[in-house]
Amino acid sequence: MSTIAVGNMTLPFYSANTVIVGAGAAAMNCALQLLKFRLQAGEKRPQDRLIVVTGGVKLGASRMSGSDKQTYYKMGTSPRISDTAEDFAKTLTAFGCCHGDNALIEGICSLRGFYNLVDVGVPFPHEPYGAFIGYKTDHDPYERATSAGPKTSKFMSECLQAQAKRLGLRVIDRQMVAKFITSGEGSGKRIVAMLCVDRSQTQKPNMGMSVFAARNWVLAAGGPGEIYRTTVYPRGQYGIHGAALEAGLEACNLTESQYGLASTKFRWNVSGTYMQVIPRIFSTNARGGDEREFLTEYFDDMPTMALNIFLKGYQWPFDAQRITNAQSSLVDMAVHQETVVRGRKVWMDFLRNPVGKVGWEEFNLQRLPNEALEYLQKTGAMQPLPIDRLAHMNKPAIEIYAENRIDLYKEPLEIAVCAQHHNGGFSVDKWWRSSISNTFVIGEMAGTHGVKRPGGSALNAGQVGALRAAEYISNMLFDEIPASPADLGDSVAKSVEQLQKLCAANSTAGTPKQALAEIADRMTRFGAHIRWRSGAEEALSQAKRQYFDINSAGLRVSSPRELPTAILAAQQCLTQVAMLKSIVGMLDRGAGSRGSHCILEESGAEMHPALIDPTDKKPYRFKPENVDLRNTILCTRFNPAAADLFELSDVSPRPIPNRQIAFEPAWTEFREKAIFRD
Known part of the structure; x- marks a missing residue:
């Protein structure tokens, strides 16, 4: 660690080839796999060039939540039920808006990820002959699910971390992501640094701020759970979607979440x-x-x-x-x-x-x-x-x-x-690379799930995405050198100034807690499992107004201790605008009820005579799914000059690959690293 001077403040400065943001099961597996790949390549101390940065090692959905985090969905291992990776991919893509290559990879690599978990000590049960007997979960035509009990994902995170720690992994704890610092434009844009705040150090002259510089970034900070008032996400699970959106990462399927x-x-x-x-x-x-x-x-x-x-x-x-x-x-x-x-x-x-x-x-x-x-x-x-x-x-x-x-x-x-899980997230390719070079997104942050998915498939997706990102970085990007304090001084100073402005509001402005409560109430009322056009449009208008108010007037804070909460409020505000803009955009495209949400419409089908809409005292009626939209993925990208702050675009899901290749040319591709080329 070194330092970087910003005005009259001195900030800790950390530098690494790769920074992984998050400490859940996906993040820890990515760290472990990257260390193993580099050790296998002959590097003596790869741990010196890798850092895991997290807001709380023992916090987050992997460590503290249930349901999907109890079930692990993989290729079938029951001895009398046959399964293939192609069938697995067809299950994941069955309800649309899901890229076929990601789905096939999640099938192909699922057992590699599962047996890695067994080897690091996750106590998945097997019968006397060694078979890991499965069971059915939601949206599952096979018996692909298994479990280590209510704490499955907690065991995964802890066992993976313990193994990575044995290999010397560095973890910097209590770091809340405040801002990603970027350079370049268009296809040349990259994240070059990350400004963080240590919640326990905000009373210090530097307000607890630290700077991390890296060439490669793996974002694995989970979903935006606390954006809802009624949520089963663990308390404090806000995610870093706002910071990632502001940095320019393209999001997708932001309309799709699971509720239950x-x-x-x-x-x-x-x-x-x-x-x-x-x-x-x-x-x-x-x-x-x-x-x-x-x-x-x-x-x-x-x-x-x-x-x-x-x-x-x-x-x-x-x-x-x-x-x-x-x-x-x-x-x-x-x-x-x-x-x-x-x-x-x-x-x-x-x-x-x-x-x-x-x-x-x-x-x-x-x-x-x-x-x-x-x-x-x-x-x-x-x-x-x-x-x-x-x-x-x-x-x-x-x-x-x-x-x-x-x-x-x-x-x-x-x-x-x-609210339980966000099926949407950020766009990734077959190596879990995002729309910004050298930035990967894994775990719940990666928008790989589509409209519906089998219960527990998120844990498998996180393990597979972690493996793929680590393999790509190890083979193609681990020799690159990050920026120095001298290279970043001006951009860091600008980011610090923006944070200080955020907390410089007068007595008439709202507090960070008030802003967060307003966001959570709005999203639960208009952006959860019951939606309707006029409500979504009004919610988007209110969210934009709140965003502009926060960015122009700031938030009222009484002490530096409130800086982290103010940052969260600003980030959550941008995230809600993105989600509501996407909901309105889907309604503009003729979307009906699908996945885990209903679109109310007077001409729709009656749910049940006893389910009464309080607005008109009549039974709820909901619009049926527009199945044509299964063939379109809605992408969302931040543009501060746009009318609603975000631009929407439509892409077709990539098909399930049907590549036939003999062993010898496949071996050549692997030896020559052609598999990593687009």
């Missing part, structure tokens, strides 16, 4: 066995009284209601195509109606079976439809109560709540429909 049922006191998805044990789901008023079995308004009988609760286990994401005709996502809409429209609280009770209304038969396991009954019989989960079935099938699912001071043996679990 999750607990709110301790943020955790209630998917899988939580639903498959078929607990009672009921509501109360805000004070906890006036209990109601509200699901009975939406289903005709006990077996149908119980089946759909069960199906939420592996049909967990809210799905616009599973609402009508008493399907499983009607449960999500019923919870939305109860919480958002009626202002009540919804609970899962594992101490009681579902309760029907007068005239219904009582809950009886033997009367369940075959799909649920056969599963419970096969797993031996025929105990009388949901809590006993859960303890039999997945005891760690109970323990994870106990660790967070929630005893499922004594109390119900409050739930809501929450």
Whole structure:
């Protein structure tokens, strides 16, 4: 480490060939693979030219969240179920807006990534003959899913980090990304440095700021989870989308996220066995009284209601195509109606079976439809109560709540429909290179998932993207030298000045916390699982106005300690504009309901007579999917001169490659590094 002078301040200056931003499972695997590649190439101390920079090693979705982070989706490993990488790719691309080459690579490299995790110590279970038996997850036609329990992604991150640490990996912690510093224009544009703020050092004369310079950047900081008020992302998971957008990276599929049922006191998805044990789901008023079995308004009988609760286990994401005709996502809409429209609280009770209304038969396991009954019989989960079935099938699912001071043996679990995962992100090619040279994007930040995806496929995508980025950097870019303090002095000074201006507002300006709350409320109301044109357009107008206000007048802060929050507010504000602009852009293109969101429209199909839109007191009606748009990916790029700050463009998904090549020429391509050329 050296220093760089900025005015009367002295900032720490770190230099490396490659900087990886983030410390989750994707980031740590990229670091590990890059070190291994360089050691295999004969380099003695590759760790001296690599740095992992993170806002919190023990924070983030990989370490602290459930659902997708419990399930690992890979090529099939069950001994009697055949699978191919091409079939895997077809599953990932089935619902559109997904590049076929990325999907095929995720299939081809999935077992390489999975067995690497096994080797570093992730306790994926296998049977006596060594087979890793799979199970079905949502949108999964095969038994490709596996799990190491509720803490799967946490185990992944920790085991990968431990292995990388043995190889000397440097991790600089508590660094919040404030700004990427770029040079050049057009195809010659590059990120040359990154300005960060250490939250614990803001009272120092340099306000806790540090500078990192590198030739290569791997962005792996997760999704923009806290952009929503109702979210199951871990607290503090803001991501760095705003900084990346401002730097010029092209984004794609920003309209596509996943939403579903999750607990709110301790943020955790209630998917899988939580639903498959078929607990009672009921509501109360805000004070906890006036209990109601509200699901009975939406289903005709006990077996149908119980089946759909069960199906939420592996049909967990809210799905616009599973609402009508008493399907499983009607449960999500019923919870939305109860919480958002009626202002009540919804609970899962594992101490009681579902309760029907007068005239219904009582809950009886033997009367369940075959799909649920056969599963419970096969797993031996025929105990009388949901809590006993859960303890039999997945005891760690109970323990994870106990660790967070929630005893499922004594109390119900409050739930809501929450934002869970961003399927969109930043555009990448087959090596996970972004639209800016020498910058790679992996993990949830990479927009590789399309409209729908199998549960757990995000973990596989993160591991594969990490491997691909590391392999490319090691073979093509690891000899490049980063910029020096002398090269960066003026650009760093300009960036520092912008941050100081952000916090120089007068007493009439809003505070950073007020700005963040406004953004979260707006996105939850207009940019989540229920959307409509007039609402999206008004939200975009409000978001732009907020962005211009923040950039012209700044935010009101009372001490330097609020600098990180002010930076977050500015970044989240730009991110919400990008997301809302993309939503409006898709509506302009004739988009209907798809993936995990519904587009409301008066001429659309009725969801259910009991689902009442509070704006007109009529049943919700939603527009069907425009399937033609599956063949178009909407891309979004920041342009401060544009009317809405962003320019939109359409690209066709790249097809699944069908390349036939004999071994000898393939070997030649590999030896001569032709595989890395476009």
